[in-house]
Amino acid sequence: MPKQQVKTADQATKTYRVEGFTCTNCAGIFENNVNNLEGVIDAKVNFGASKITIQGNTTIEELEKAGAFENLKIRGEREKATERGPFWKQKENIKVYISAILLAVSWFLGEQYGEEHILPTIGYALSILIGGYSLFIKGLKNLVRLKFDMNTLMTVAILGASAIGEWGEGATVVILFAVSEALERYSMDKARQSIKSLMDISPKEALIRRGNQELMVPVEDIQIDDIMIVKPGQKLAMDGVVIKGTSTLNQAAITGESVPVAKTIDDEVFAGTLNEEGLLEVKVTKRVEDTTLSKIIHLVEEAQAEKAPSQAFVDRFAKYYTPGIIILALLLAVIPPLFMGGDWSEWIYRGLAVLVVGCPCALVISTPVSIVTAIGNSAKNGVLIKGGVHLEEAGALKIIAFDKTGTITKGVPAVTDIINYDGDERELLTITTAIEKGSQHPLASAIIRKAEEDGLNANSVVVEDFQSITGKGVKATVNGDIYYVGSPKLFEEILPNNIASDIKEQITTLQKQGKTVMVLGTEKAILSLIAVADEIRESSREIIKKLHEVGIEKTVMLTGDNMATAEAIGKQIGVSEIKAELLPEDKLNYIKELRKGNKSVAMVGDGVNDAPALASATVGVAMGGAGTDTALETADIALMSDDLSKLPYTIKLSRKTLAIIKQNITFSLAIKLVALLLIVPGWLTLWLAIFADMGATLIVTLNSLRLLKVKE
CATH class of the missing domain: 3.30.70.100 (Alpha-Beta Plaits)
Structure with missing residues (x-):
């Protein structure tokens, strides 16, 4: 019940x-x-x-x-x-040594007195009992419940071998099985090592100042807004914001970047990073369970539990395969003696050999050990893959679409040109800055920074009737006059005689240089042009080239910018296609369009305004996941550093994982098939059957561990 x-x-x-x-x-x-x-x-x-x-x-x-x-x-x-101590000293392995010694002694006694003698038989029986005690307990319990797993199959095979007088073979099978389990334990621990090393990165306590007191506090007891003191050479225990001091931090554990990053007041810092030189005081912003490192560990562990499509296939196959093997073994043991005059002990022996070789260990472990290893390795390299399914899909990608701002470019625009047509340059820039202070447009920050650099006081200007004109710009009243700040398109609509040809030419020239042009004017005339450029990342061109080299058929740049600016940047970095003047919903529709015809498409963005497009792509890749909760939650893959160079590595790792999973499945099935064919001439012995099973499991596991060596 x-x-x-x-x-x-x-x-x-x-x-x-x-x-x-x-x-x-x-x-x-x-x-x-x-x-x-x-x-x-x-x-x-x-x-x-x-x-x-x-x-x-x-x-x-x-x-x-x-x-x-x-x-x-x-x-x-x-x-x-x-600490479990060295592998060879572990308690569960000691019984294997005793069992192996008893087997060797019994074999020697058998050579001296003959296999039928009582002494070697006692030795073999002791070897079977000591080496297989825990196996028999599990196997017999399962047998009573009619549960046919690996332990049940092994128990039946060993007891059956002993019943027909094959004591030596029974003892050999016990030892080989025990060795196989020990090696499996060792290799799975090795595969999980990436997670263990992540867990040990950050300290378990930190030096905290509360009032006038400085005390060591366990991380579980540290509160938000506590002040953490981090000395040179120490690791940060918590996420926070620097409130005093300047230093360089090695963030490799979180972002995979090996080059230390300079940090000063108001900069965000992460648990698990290493303070290299200065003394820092950090205001704690997250509790221990919410730190970026904790989130990475949690997401990686959840990802490792998620079944990949290939694993689902293996599980379905094993469900029918094991009962099939049991039926085959039973038929092989019973039909020849009953209907063909075969020798009972010979055919029972062959049936037992089928049971042993039929264990699906290697097949069942072929996918999970690969997924665990690959996801652990990627996390150590600053790439968070949120499940086996995304790991497999990344290997099949044909098209990659990139959001321009903050992905291909640095996302920090700067004013490059100011061209005045009427009035004082400083006065016009002050008015533009005062109006733009009310704007949410990303380019507004570039104008505000320029005004601050030039020492202009925009706060002294009174702005009235501020109004946003969706997708085109803003308008406001300053000193009784109405001013507009926006795109050239806005002025094409509001100017009675359109834009003068010389100004149009100037705008086109600036746009062809990859700059975005903002216009200040009234309903009667254009007063000035302000050209703003977003600096292209140094690595963008090289990354696009590498992606084409690894077999990506098409790279697309998506942007809300005008076509001339987009084309200037697109040509510079070498993308196959450029789509400009897109709103967020246009990006989403374009991704859906690309996916037609079962094409695998990745969307790479910053995970904030690109969330719909990221979710719609086959694989959503977010840039700069460190510290960005939206990126970690929205994307299937998060590049923890603000760096595209991890993308070719991710595709390489995914393809290598897919190749290894296919090799593992093929090898597991092939070795079973060969072993089963050996039954026909009667060449498959019990010890050879277990050796084939053990060898397959070990080779599959070691093959999967090769994924730890995949580097950028």
Whole structure:
């Protein structure tokens, strides 16, 4: 009967770390056991991140009981892991050594006295018991429940071998299986190392000033607005804003940038970054669970739990494959002796060999270990991939669209030219600045900065009747006169005799240089032109070239700018196509248009005003995810640094992951097929069957670990 429980407010959701997972199958059994515990409403295991999230009430002791079948160890989410010591010294491996010694001694005794002698038989039996004790417990329990997993298949095979007098083979299978499990444990720990290293980046306590006191405070007790003192050579424990001091910080842990970044008053800083030279005082802006580093760790762990399309295929295949193998083994053991006069012990032996070789370990682990490794590696390199599905999709991309401002360009516009036609230049710039102070347009900030540099006091100007003209500019009254500030298009509409040809020519010349032209004027005449340019990132041209080299068919630049400015920038960086004068909804519609015909399209933007287009693309890529919650939430992939150079690396990693997953699946199935074909002439022995299974699992895991070596 399924348990009926009512959800109440006090039944909180809690996460625990789990030590000892070796395969997805045992993670599934543990999840099932925990779900059956009294007080637990729901439990979800994340195999990749080695953790379990529980809704309801239970204790660590109860959880460890539920995981006793695999000797799992449970600890709190923020508790530090206990050092397990060197791999070869670990407790679970000692029984393998004893079992192996007993096998060697028994084999020697068998050579001396003959295989049928009681001494080697006792030795083999002890070897089987010591090496396979925990395996038999699990296998027999499953057998009673008619659950046919790897442990059940192995238990039946070993006990069957012993029953027909193949003691030596039974003991060999036990040892090879134990070695296989130990190596699987080791390689999965290695795959998870990226997450563990991320967790250990930031300190667990910090020096905090409260009033006149300076004290070391655990990060859990640090409050927002506390003042954190960071000395040279120390790592920051919390996110915050610098309120005193100047220094350079190594932000590689968060953004993947190896070059230290200068920080001074009012600059944002992140937990886990290294203060290199100056003394800093930082006002804490986020609690420990909300820091950028905590978010990265959480998102990476969630991503590792998400099933990739290839994993879904493997899971579906394994669901039918294992029962199929059991039926085949049974038919092979029974039909030849019953209907063809075959020898019972020989055909039972062959049936047992099929059971052993049929274990789908290598196949089941082929995808998750690749996904865990790749997502962990990308996080260390400053790229946050939010799931296996996005990792796979990035490898199939054919078209990449870029938002111009803040992606291809730096997003910090500056005034480059001021051309006056009537009146004093300083006075006109002061009026323009006073009007633009009420504007939300990104280019307004460039004019305000220019006025500040020239020492103009725009605050002394009284602006009345300010009004925004959507998509074209603004108008306002200054000293009784109505002024307009906006695009040349606005003045084409309001001037009775249109724009004079010489001014038109001047505007076109500036636009062809990649500059955006803003016009100040009245209803009767144009008073001045102000040209503003957004500096192109040094890396943009090189990145676009690299993307074409790695097989991206088309790169598109999307911008709200006029066509002349867009073309000047587009040609400079080498994109295949330029789309200008677009509103946010136009960008969204264009992305939808690109996706027609099942084309894989990525949209790269800053994650704020590009949110609809990012969500609509096959893969949404946000720039500068560090400190930007919108980017982390909206995008499928976040480039933590404000740098496009991580994009070719992401595509390379994705393609390498896809290739390795395909290699793993193909190899796992091929080795099973070869082993099954060896049954026909009777060449498949039990130890060869387990060796094939163990070898396949090990090769698949080691092949996946190659993803740790993918660099930019």
